[in-house]
Amino acid sequence: MADPMYHWKLMEQTDPELSEKTRQWRSQICAHGAIPKKYVELMRVAMAAMVRSVPTERAHIQHAIKNGATTEEVFEMLSLVLMWAGVPAYRELCLNLEDILDPFFQGEPSP
Numbered sequence: 593m594a595d596p597m598y599h600w601k602l603m604e605q606t607d608p609e610l611s612e613k614t615r616q617w618r619s620q621i622c623a624h625g626a627i628p629k630k631y632v633e634l635m636r637v638a639m640a641a642m643v644r645s646v647p648t649e650r651a652h653i654q655h656a657i658k659n660g661a662t663t664e665e666v667f668e669m670l671s672l673v674l675m676w677a678g679v680p681a682y683r684e685l686c687l688n689l690e691d692i693l694d695p696f697f698q699g700e701p702s703p
Contacts, residue, residue: 637669637685640652642673642681644681650688650689657696
């Protein structure tokens, strides 16, 4: 799999000033606030599914699980993807995350 951070590394190499401004902007947006981190990560997965960004889906589902998302919360997020983005997005998300979700839903340790 390609480096999921390649786009940020490329920006840093080609335009350090833009990279720094973007880093500051992302830090401001991603600052921990009123919504617990696991829910923010689940929302990021759902948004990534809607725009079909597999690397983003994979990164943020792992963050959600590491931040304590339960199987019930993950499935509810998957259900919301189905409702808002349709069967193709739901199916694609499940297939793209099968290696992460299967052990999680089977009660095995998450990656």
